[in-house]
Every structure is written in structure tokens, then in C-alpha cells.
Amino acid sequence: MYEITDVSFRLLCKKYGAGLTFTEMLSPMALARGNKSTLRLFDVQFKERPVGIQLMGQNVEEIKKAIKVVENKVDIIDFNFGCPVENIVKQGAGAALLKRPEKIREIIRAAKSVTKVPISIKIRSGWDKKSINAVEIAKIAEEEGCCFITVHGKTKTQDRGMETDWEIIKQVKENVSIPVVGNGGVNSPEDAKRMFDKTGCDYIMVGREASRNPYIFKQINDYLQKGDYKEVTKKDKIKFFKEYLELAERYQPKFRYIKYHAMYMTKGIKGGKELRLRLSQTKDIKEIRKILQI
Ligand SMILES: Cc1cc2nc3c(=O)[nH]c(=O)nc-3n(C[C@H](O)[C@H](O)[C@H](O)COP(=O)(O)O)c2cc1C
Known part of the structure; x- marks a missing residue:
């Protein structure tokens, strides 16, 4: 995508x-x-x-x-x-x-x-x-x-x-x-x-849902194989983004990509609208880390 x-x-x-x-x-x-x-x-x-x-x-x-x-x-x-x-x-x-x-x-x-x-x-x-x-x-x-x-x-x-x-x-x-x-x-x-x-x-x-929840693949595989899967919590969402961020620090995509991922992956979090507004105004990884406290 x-x-x-x-x-x-x-x-x-x-x-x-x-x-x-x-x-x-x-x-x-x-x-x-x-x-x-x-x-x-x-x-x-x-x-x-x-x-x-x-x-x-x-x-x-x-x-x-x-x-x-x-x-x-x-x-x-x-x-x-x-x-x-x-x-x-x-x-x-x-x-x-x-x-x-x-x-x-x-x-x-x-x-x-x-x-x-x-x-x-x-x-x-x-x-x-x-x-x-x-x-x-x-x-x-x-x-x-x-x-x-x-x-x-x-x-x-x-x-x-x-x-x-x-x-x-x-x-x-x-x-x-x-x-x-x-x-x-x-x-x-x-x-x-x-x-x-x-x-x-x-x-x-899977396209858009993966951008919000990269864990969807595990959920789908579990559901198809075992009929059950683990729901994603707010804590999980932050963890997935932190994992993305650590990879991004290594592979250095344009900052725009990192910011988009921060915004997509925090969708569905309570109070997320305000959080995403703040994320949208960030200029570097340090600011993102500070907002998400990671
Ligand atoms: C932001 C965005 C970028 C996309 N970029 C591509 C792309 O580069 N190549 C492509 O084949 N489809 C692209 N798509 C379409 C998706 O791959 C997919 O076909 C579409 O979103 C429907 O699947 P979904 O309902 O799982 O999202 C893009 C979709 C979105 C929302």
C-alpha cells in the first residue's frame, strides 16, 4: 500500500x-x-x-x-x-x-x-x-x-x-x-x-485493517485453525507501534511514513482522536515517543 x-x-x-x-x-x-x-x-x-x-x-x-x-x-x-x-x-x-x-x-x-x-x-x-x-x-x-x-x-x-x-x-x-x-x-x-x-x-x-492492526494476520490464522483469537488491547496497540518504530529507526523510512503508522496504529484507542491530532503535528521520532510515552 x-x-x-x-x-x-x-x-x-x-x-x-x-x-x-x-x-x-x-x-x-x-x-x-x-x-x-x-x-x-x-x-x-x-x-x-x-x-x-x-x-x-x-x-x-x-x-x-x-x-x-x-x-x-x-x-x-x-x-x-x-x-x-x-x-x-x-x-x-x-x-x-x-x-x-x-x-x-x-x-x-x-x-x-x-x-x-x-x-x-x-x-x-x-x-x-x-x-x-x-x-x-x-x-x-x-x-x-x-x-x-x-x-x-x-x-x-x-x-x-x-x-x-x-x-x-x-x-x-x-x-x-x-x-x-x-x-x-x-x-x-x-x-x-x-x-x-x-x-x-x-x-x-488484507489491506487497511493491517495498517491499523498488524496483528490481524495472527488473529486470522488462529481463528481459522483454532476457532478463537486474542483481542487487541490498547497496550497491545502501543506495543505494535513501538515494534514498528524500532524497525523504522533501523531502516529509516521517510518520517512521513512513521507518523502515518503512529496515527493508523492508534486508531480505536479511547481518546485516540486527540492523540492522533497531536501525532499529526510531530516533526521527529522523539516527539512521537514523548506523546506515546514509549
Ligand atoms: C492508503 C492506501 C494505499 C494503497 N496502495 C495500494 C498500492 O500501492 N497497491 C495496491 O495494489 N493497492 C493499494 N491499495 C488498495 C489495497 O491494497 C486494497 O486493495 C484495498 O484497500 C481493499 O482491501 P482492504 O479492504 O483490505 O483495505 C491502497 C489502499 C489504501 C487505503
């Missing part, structure tokens, strides 16, 4: 049971040109493997060059065909590609022509309600040899608050034989079980 899944956060998710994590979406053009700030975001470490990089772009020549820059450090290269952000869509990338399934095929084929690293893709259900084409794109992913497909059950034009459509994930699962990762609206272990039961998907991807 953009400005969220830095290496420290990925390591924390891994510690608490995430089977696979990804970098935030990165621009192939910036990677291919050796852009320093993008290379800094490509912060994968050996000890977090398996780890994937996510690329977001549509120019196959740049994609091929970017793959050569990153392939030795990652276990999976994922393509983002679902980002709805307007300036990405305007460039013809992210969710814009849902309108061009053959371009998606070309990108996967080009990527596979230059690397042996497994390729996956992440899509939405379609551009809008009238053009739901996740099954068509999933079949392309399968034909072109992708190792799995992640389906976020929302269209590009769907509003943020609207419910995720898990039925489309089920349809994709019924129509391809590569593993299907269900995504969207899993905010609790019970949601995870419901997603598996309703869609038959092989794996689940």
Missing part, C-alpha cells in the same frame, strides 16, 4: 503471520531511470523474503528495464491493474488498464519474456458496473502464466464507502485454475472466514 508498506511494516506483518507481503506500487519508469527516491522505496531486505514488488505502469519497455533492476531481490513481481487514483489512471496505468485486457496480456507477456521471477496481477472487478470483466482478465492471467491473481471486489468508479462485491471473486475462482487471492473488506478474523467460505478463494489479502 502506497506510503504504508515500507520494510519495517512488512517485517511486522510477517512477524504476526502474513505469508507474503508487497512493496507499495512503484513506477517502472522511475526504477528504470534509477530515480533515487523510488529506489529508496524499493527497500526489500533478504530477511523478509518471500516478498513481492508491485509495479504500476503501462510502458512495456520501461517495465522490462525495471524488472532487470529489481528481479534479484524479490520472489514475485506483481502488476497493479486496479489503482483508481486519477493521476495514475490519466497516465493509462492502474485501473485504466481494466479497459484494455489485451494490453494487460501484452504487459504480462513482456514481463515473462525477460524474467523467471513469478508474475502476478492485482485487479478490480471492472472499470464500472456496466463493464465487469474480472473473469476475462483472470483468464488472460492464467493463459499468460501468472502464478496467481488478486481480485479486489470493487469497480474503479465505486465509491469508497460502498460494499465490496465478493461474488465476483467467487466467479473468478470458478473460472480459472491458478490461485485466486480475495481482497476487499476483510477487517476481522470472522470476515476472513466469511470470505473463504463465500468465494472459495485460495488466499486472502
Whole structure:
């Protein structure tokens, strides 16, 4: 996730049971040109493997060059065909590609022509309600040899608050034989079980809830295996953030990332609104430590 899944956060998710994590979406053009700030975001470490990089772009020549820059450090290269952000869509990338399934095929084929690293893709259900084409794109992913497909059950034009459509994930699962990762609206272990039961998907991807509670992966795994899980207390939340902070002090992401994590991970704490306001005004780690008394 953009400005969220830095290496420290990925390591924390891994510690608490995430089977696979990804970098935030990165621009192939910036990677291919050796852009320093993008290379800094490509912060994968050996000890977090398996780890994937996510690329977001549509120019196959740049994609091929970017793959050569990153392939030795990652276990999976994922393509983002679902980002709805307007300036990405305007460039013809992210969710814009849902309108061009053959371009998606070309990108996967080009990527596979230059690397042996497994390729996956992440899509939405379609551009809008009238053009739901996740099954068509999933079949392309399968034909072109992708190792799995992640389906976020929302269209590009769907509003943020609207419910995720898990039925489309089920349809994709019924129509391809590569593993299907269900995504969207899993905010609790019970949601995870419901997603598996309703869609038959092989794996689940958790986004926003992980940013609030990286322990969600352990909770989900426990619930699926034992039918029970430990609730997260205020003390736990502070502990998880402290663990993140210790990693961040080592890996040095931009301070903005640290501040966001402080704010996300204190969500749900009593009096948290005022706390987050104070956190939002911090300028360095020392100030964050003082506010959270850690
Ligand atoms: C702040 C933010 C940043 C995101 N960045 C990315 C990204 O870089 N790549 C991507 O595939 N999805 C990104 N997403 C979408 C999530 O991966 C996920 O598909 C979506 O939030 C639905 O899953 P959830 O309900 O578990 O959050 C982002 C979402 C948010 C809220």
C-alpha cells in the first residue's frame, strides 16, 4: 500500500503471520531511470523474503528495464491493474488498464519474456458496473502464466464507502485454475472466514485493517485453525507501534511514513482522536515517543 508498506511494516506483518507481503506500487519508469527516491522505496531486505514488488505502469519497455533492476531481490513481481487514483489512471496505468485486457496480456507477456521471477496481477472487478470483466482478465492471467491473481471486489468508479462485491471473486475462482487471492473488506478474523467460505478463494489479502492492526494476520490464522483469537488491547496497540518504530529507526523510512503508522496504529484507542491530532503535528521520532510515552 502506497506510503504504508515500507520494510519495517512488512517485517511486522510477517512477524504476526502474513505469508507474503508487497512493496507499495512503484513506477517502472522511475526504477528504470534509477530515480533515487523510488529506489529508496524499493527497500526489500533478504530477511523478509518471500516478498513481492508491485509495479504500476503501462510502458512495456520501461517495465522490462525495471524488472532487470529489481528481479534479484524479490520472489514475485506483481502488476497493479486496479489503482483508481486519477493521476495514475490519466497516465493509462492502474485501473485504466481494466479497459484494455489485451494490453494487460501484452504487459504480462513482456514481463515473462525477460524474467523467471513469478508474475502476478492485482485487479478490480471492472472499470464500472456496466463493464465487469474480472473473469476475462483472470483468464488472460492464467493463459499468460501468472502464478496467481488478486481480485479486489470493487469497480474503479465505486465509491469508497460502498460494499465490496465478493461474488465476483467467487466467479473468478470458478473460472480459472491458478490461485485466486480475495481482497476487499476483510477487517476481522470472522470476515476472513466469511470470505473463504463465500468465494472459495485460495488466499486472502488484507489491506487497511493491517495498517491499523498488524496483528490481524495472527488473529486470522488462529481463528481459522483454532476457532478463537486474542483481542487487541490498547497496550497491545502501543506495543505494535513501538515494534514498528524500532524497525523504522533501523531502516529509516521517510518520517512521513512513521507518523502515518503512529496515527493508523492508534486508531480505536479511547481518546485516540486527540492523540492522533497531536501525532499529526510531530516533526521527529522523539516527539512521537514523548506523546506515546514509549
Ligand atoms: C492508503 C492506501 C494505499 C494503497 N496502495 C495500494 C498500492 O500501492 N497497491 C495496491 O495494489 N493497492 C493499494 N491499495 C488498495 C489495497 O491494497 C486494497 O486493495 C484495498 O484497500 C481493499 O482491501 P482492504 O479492504 O483490505 O483495505 C491502497 C489502499 C489504501 C487505503
